[in-house]
Amino acid sequence: MRLELSTEDAAFRDEMRTFFTTEVPKGIREAVAARRELSKEEIVTTQQVLNAAGLAVPNWPVEWGGRDWSPLRRHIWHEEMQRAFVPLPLAFNATMVGPVIAAFGSQEQKERFLPATANLDIWWSQGFSEPDAGSDLASLRTTAVRDGDDFVVNGQKTWTTLGQYGDWIFCLVRTDPEAKKQRGISFLLIDMSTSGLTVRPIELIDGGHEVNEVFFDDVRVPAENLVGEENHGWDYAKFLLGNERVGVAPVGAVKRVLVQAKTWAAEAVEDGSLLDDPLVSARFAEIENELLALELTALRVVANSADGKPHPASSVLKLTGTEIQQAVSELVVDLAGPASLASGAGDGSDVPGWARRATPAYLNLRKASIYGGSNEIQRQIIARTILGL
Amino acid sequence: MDFSYDDEQEALRDAVRGLLGKAYGDFENRRSVTDRDPGFDEKVWKGLADMGALGLPFPEDVGGMGAGLVEVGLVLEEIGRVLAPEPYLSSVVVAGGVVVAVGSDEQRGELLGGLSEGTKLLALAHAEPRRRWGSPVHLAASEKDGSWRLDGVKEPVVQGARADVLVVSAALPDGGTGLFVVAGDVDGVERSSYRTHDGGRAARVTFNSTPAVPLGEPGADVTAPFGHTLDAARIVAGHEVLGHMSSALTSTRDYLTGRKQFGVPLKTFQALTFRAADMYVDLELTRSTVLWATMVLDAAPDSGDWSAVTEAASRVGLQVSRAGRRVTQEAIQLHGGIGMTAEYSVGHHLSRVTAIEHQLGDGSFHLARLAAKVGDHEDVDPLP
Numbered sequence: 001m002r003l004e005l006s007t008e009d010a011a012f013r014d015e016m017r018t019f020f021t022t023e024v025p026k027g028i029r030e031a032v033a034a035r036r037e038l039s040k041e042e043i044v045t046t047q048q049v050l051n052a053a054g055l056a057v058p059n060w061p062v063e064w065g066g067r068d069w070s071p072l073r074r075h076i077w078h079e080e081m082q083r084a085f086v087p088l089p090l091a092f093n094a095t096m097v098g099p100v101i102a103a104f105g106s107q108e109q110k111e112r113f114l115p116a117t118a119n120l121d122i123w124w125s126q127g128f129s130e131p132d133a134g135s136d137l138a139s140l141r142t143t144a145v146r147d148g149d150d151f152v153v154n155g156q157k158t159w160t161t162l163g164q165y166g167d168w169i170f171c172l173v174r175t176d177p178e179a180k181k182q183r184g185i186s187f188l189l190i191d192m193s194t195s196g197l198t199v200r201p202i203e204l205i206d207g208g209h210e211v212n213e214v215f216f217d218d219v220r221v222p223a224e225n226l227v228g229e230e231n232h233g234w235d236y237a238k239f240l241l242g243n244e245r246v247g248v249a250p251v252g253a254v255k256r257v258l259v260q261a262k263t264w265a266a267e268a269v270e271d272g273s274l275l276d277d278p279l280v281s282a283r284f285a286e287i288e289n290e291l292l293a294l295e296l297t298a299l300r301v302v303a304n305s306a307d308g309k310p311h312p313a314s315s316v317l318k319l320t321g322t323e324i325q326q327a328v329s330e331l332v333v334d335l336a337g338p339a340s341l342a343s344g345a346g347d348g349s350d351v352p353g354w355a356r357r358a359t360p361a362y363l364n365l366r367k368a369s370i371y372g373g374s375n376e377i378q379r380q381i382i383a384r385t386i387l388g389l
Numbered sequence: 390m391d392f393s394y395d396d397e398q399e400a401l402r403d404a405v406r407g408l409l410g411k412a413y414g415d416f417e418n419r420r421s422v423t424d425r426d427p428g429f430d431e432k433v434w435k436g437l438a439d440m441g442a443l444g445l446p447f448p449e450d451v452g453g454m455g456a457g458l459v460e461v462g463l464v465l466e467e468i469g470r471v472l473a474p475e476p477y478l479s480s481v482v483v484a485g486g487v488v489v490a491v492g493s494d495e496q497r498g499e500l501l502g503g504l505s506e507g508t509k510l511l512a513l514a515h516a517e518p519r520r521r522w523g524s525p526v527h528l529a530a531s532e533k534d535g536s537w538r539l540d541g542v543k544e545p546v547v548q549g550a551r552a553d554v555l556v557v558s559a560a561l562p563d564g565g566t567g568l569f570v571v572a573g574d575v576d577g578v579e580r581s582s583y584r585t586h587d588g589g590r591a592a593r594v595t596f597n598s599t600p601a602v603p604l605g606e607p608g609a610d611v612t613a614p615f616g617h618t619l620d621a622a623r624i625v626a627g628h629e630v631l632g633h634m635s636s637a638l639t640s641t642r643d644y645l646t647g648r649k650q651f652g653v654p655l656k657t658f659q660a661l662t663f664r665a666a667d668m669y670v671d672l673e674l675t676r677s678t679v680l681w682a683t684m685v686l687d688a689a690p691d692s693g694d695w696s697a698v699t700e701a702a703s704r705v706g707l708q709v710s711r712a713g714r715r716v717t718q719e720a721i722q723l724h725g726g727i728g729m730t731a732e733y734s735v736g737h738h739l740s741r742v743t744a745i746e747h748q749l750g751d752g753s754f755h756l757a758r759l760a761a762k763v764g765d766h767e768d769v770d771p772l773p
Contacts, residue, residue, distance in 0.1 A: 001393070002390060002684070262764065281760040289678075290674075292681075293678045295771060300677055300680075313673060316674070320670060379667070388642070389646065
């Protein structure tokens, strides 16, 4: 039992802290701090700064830009980015399709896609969910039928986050309609500029345009864009969803919002601070304590593990992390109070920016307990794989 | 950073688990032991002494083992796991801890040696009727010609009737709090014992011009070191609660697997398994906080940073209160009627965690302490 980081790990933390706070453009970090929506350019710029320093895809194999860090170091890297308000490397590229191509792709696919994926020269979208395949993903119905050297794809994907920026989309498609559910699925890479592919926005309850529907109408995809073996796509999807235990819980980001919320508590009233209200300070104290337990649990998971296998406790981190994230966003709306109604106010409003963005952020974050395997799915994983129920 | 136990610590845990498993693996034994005075098994207590468990936190020069609080926590978790009724928390951790913190060298040698050997049971007489955890002590100490006397009532005093030595908190004539040593059977002490809901014993102890020896320097205000000891005990007690939570969950899992209703095992019903999953989440989060706080506490004698310990104690206190209640309550619910019965172990975990929490400070007490300081820091950084 020892609490301190080793000298080497502490030095590593300092190195990360210095890099993130000095090399990533200040304007971008300020936008994250203000919970402002980032432009595509801001996200790309950040990832390219990180990639140039070898800090965009440390989780990948070393020959493709990975760093072979311990899980603890990856955790530190991830936390320090959030602490410095650095937008994280695009998950679709860095933690989803990249590792899949690196593990199961052909040599040609690796050379063609991995460097561009790490550098966000290609913006990937995710084509997994469908209108009738949400938590029950394996019931997906988008088909890919072999025709000469191509697959012909027909169907619909949905909840495609930031699909409006996507250059390519990685999709789960049904290649064998006769096989049982999981068996007939393949993992296909599709150029989003191919004819027959249409992206339509979905407006969410916060008024934002973050997710999309993607329609496939006789989209021809070269067979060379199949990853791994035909009808083995479900295995790759499971690998994709389960291979990341670092960063499952957004500890650093939530912590930063909570720190700012204390300032906002003082800004919300003319005299003193809302923190002077014992009910408000108790709410802060409860959340801080839950966040501490979460952070320590994340540290326990990474500190006590050397192998790269998914850890069952990842479900605990996802479940608790999103609940706390939502609780903090709810707290901020309450701190804003009557001002939180001014969500649509523009220049000339007396309501501060944080209070204007409080409600949209709160509404938007209801998604957190739904995506990435809903929290009910996480409970099912805990009950089944950990408790054996 | 390392959250794992080393080989020696694992060996200690195995030894304690072996001893307690033999004594209380059959819950019927626990029932018969707690049905008789003094509410625990003197032979098991001696067994713990023989393996060095009672002297674990005390320095070697007073007959202890000089181990850390991580080791003490391991023992307590095993005690919680099987609901062992031995007064380890109240006697070794709390009363022994007070003697370590405040006693003179001579007193430490005399009291802690006997405690470590299992020949001298110590009890802290601190709680008083109509006083809560942060309240000033009412029982009065008076001094005449260098000899001290106590007047007042302490209740409930855990193991107050069986204790060979009482360590009594008292209001000093010139203000502040003092601690005093009183032999349990001395004239001027009246003890009436009763059973507590967790199977233990407590007593009403009255002091009537009772001669007492100051613990440590006579007349010195010990408010600070006494407070530190209680905070340390709050952290270490978290380990016993972990044992209770862990057993409550295991028992629940087994029951959901084995028990059939409507012709199928209970685990068929998601309404039940999801609640078991939430119990697991509570257990893991709580374990993280308890282990962390124990490491903060272990570093305190070197760093001298007792404010960190006070804060860590409240972080544990709040977490253990919230999660300990949820898990042990849910365990009963998921067992159904059988969980309510005295002959089945699972319900007793709720009873015991309730006793621990209210002996040392409940969730609201700790939340108030944390809330009062929430504006003093930007964030909570667990690493030193």
